[in-house]
Amino acid sequence: MSSTMAGQADIRVLVIDDHPASLELLESALARPGIEVLTAQTPELGLELVRDRRPQIVLTDLMMPNISGLEVLKRVMDIDPSIDVILMTAHYSTETAVEAIKNGASDYLNKPVSLTVIRDRIANLANAARQKRRALQLEEEVLANAEFEGIIGNSPVMWETFSKIKRIAPHYRTVLVTGETGTGKDLVAQALHSLSPVSRGRLVVLNCSAVVETLFESELFGHIKGSFTGAANDKPGLIEQAHGGTLFLDEIGDMPLSTQAKLLRVLQNQEVLRVGSVSPRKVDIRVIAATHRDLRAAIAERAFREDLFYRLSMVEIRVPRLVERQGDLSLLTRHFLAKFSQQYGKPLRGISRRAEILLARHDFRGNVRELENIIGHAAMMATGDILDSPDMPEYLRLYHEHHSQQPQPGEAPAGSMADGPPSTLDSIEEQERLLVRRALEEANGNQSQAARILRIGRDALRYKMKKYGFEGSTFQIQ
Numbered sequence: 001m002s003s004t005m006a007g008q009a010d011i012r013v014l015v016i017d018d019h020p021a022s023l024e025l026l027e028s029a030l031a032r033p034g035i036e037v038l039t040a041q042t043p044e045l046g047l048e049l050v051r052d053r054r055p056q057i058v059l060t061d062l063m064m065p066n067i068s069g070l071e072v073l074k075r076v077m078d079i080d081p082s083i084d085v086i087l088m089t090a091h092y093s094t095e096t097a098v099e100a101i102k103n104g105a106s107d108y109l110n111k112p113v114s115l116t117v118i119r120d121r122i123a124n125l126a127n128a129a130r131q132k133r134r135a136l137q138l139e140e141e142v143l144a145n146a147e148f149e150g151i152i153g154n155s156p157v158m159w160e161t162f163s164k165i166k167r168i169a170p171h172y173r174t175v176l177v178t179g180e181t182g183t184g185k186d187l188v189a190q191a192l193h194s195l196s197p198v199s200r201g202r203l204v205v206l207n208c209s210a211v212v213e214t215l216f217e218s219e220l221f222g223h224i225k226g227s228f229t230g231a232a233n234d235k236p237g238l239i240e241q242a243h244g245g246t247l248f249l250d251e252i253g254d255m256p257l258s259t260q261a262k263l264l265r266v267l268q269n270q271e272v273l274r275v276g277s278v279s280p281r282k283v284d285i286r287v288i289a290a291t292h293r294d295l296r297a298a299i300a301e302r303a304f305r306e307d308l309f310y311r312l313s314m315v316e317i318r319v320p321r322l323v324e325r326q327g328d329l330s331l332l333t334r335h336f337l338a339k340f341s342q343q344y345g346k347p348l349r350g351i352s353r354r355a356e357i358l359l360a361r362h363d364f365r366g367n368v369r370e371l372e373n374i375i376g377h378a379a380m381m382a383t384g385d386i387l388d389s390p391d392m393p394e395y396l397r398l399y400h401e402h403h404s405q406q407p408q409p410g411e412a413p414a415g416s417m418a419d420g421p422p423s424t425l426d427s428i429e430e431q432e433r434l435l436v437r438r439a440l441e442e443a444n445g446n447q448s449q450a451a452r453i454l455r456i457g458r459d460a461l462r463y464k465m466k467k468y469g470f471e472g473s474t475f476q477i478q
Helices: 019-030 043-053 068-079 094-104 115-146 154-168 185-194 211-221 257-269 295-300 305-311 320-342 354-362 366-380 396-403 424-440 447-454 458-467
Strands: 003-004 012-014 034-038 057-061 082-090 107-110 174-178 202-209 245-250 285-290 317-320
Touching: 012 019, 012 107, 012 115, 019 057, 019 115, 034 043, 043 057, 043 068, 057 115, 057 185, 068 082, 068 094, 082 115, 094 107, 094 115, 094 366, 094 424, 107 115, 107 320, 115 211, 115 320, 154 320, 174 305, 185 202, 185 245, 211 257, 257 305, 257 354, 285 447, 295 305, 320 366, 354 366, 424 447, 424 458, 447 458
Parallel strands: 012 034, 012 057, 057 082, 082 107, 174 285, 174 317, 202 245, 245 285
Antiparallel strands: 003 034
């Protein structure tokens, strides 16, 4: 059955309840302009409607014959994890509430539920769905304009980086690019070369950390026939190959000291001497060096030449970490989603709320490269068109579960063994403690609002706050 108020509906709500009277009441109460209400008296029919009609919101009873509301939730998440699911029950259980939230439920309501409360929840979720739809459209437009020479970014720190690249590119002879592993130093090097006067020349790349030390000089400077065992022919090095273009020395902090001295002479004289040769050759090259190491500390440890450092670092570009450009996270996620959707031939259209939370709370020590690997993994594992938390790498899910259970200031550590092994009661109380904390965080510490979220009185909330050591704590959504 379906009902729609006048006007074109852009939000579809499905109500599943095995009581016809409840179903009719909810259908009548939820019908609003812009909202189409579908109803199902059995979970089986409800799941068919989820597959066929793809509602944005599902409101389901918890206790039903054959298939429980929790099982409906799990199956809905399997079909489309972007759907918001609200569970209703006359038999409230802290354990069930926690399990429902963990499995992707948007809310868990205790019967009898006020029709005003249900209308408000549905209205809020409907507005959120509309806003997300508009945000995705806007994100697509922003993404199309947020690419600079192959680098994705729309945050102030990246605007500053792009501006610096544009000012430096026409003039540099040497540039030092610094930043943590995975930040995209190679993309900055590519951008500098592409915008330079020698962009038609070659960009020759040497990863200094991947070269055997005994072969370093031959690889970089070249050699002449017979200069060492195995040198059967004359061979130009990478410096000569970069003549008229750019030489990119990645991870220059791993270059041997002996090679550093010879590189310095190349930069000073713009000429190269092959191994075994006495006749230098003139070269015209620009050099970009990159490193994740602290070269100033390496100088102090006599692991890097100070004179070479100052020759390379006349201009330095520091590439920011991903945590410094959090505003770019959703753009980068969308970029990689499109990339792997095409690469794997899968019509991927988005990422679920649960997966978004995993990404938003992760510290990304591997920076943009780690995000790319995570989205690539999830895209490969996804069976539907929405990336969900089960598609994410196991380490990310375990990291999130571990950190979500860490005690906050003023809290006792979860699972403490001080009073003996944990019991079933300990487990239930720990789940209740988490629910109370989450409600306080949602309400930003407002006790009246938190009590309403938990559907308990303020006195009961104060008792639980005292019980779990929350008195005097400051709660804000992270």
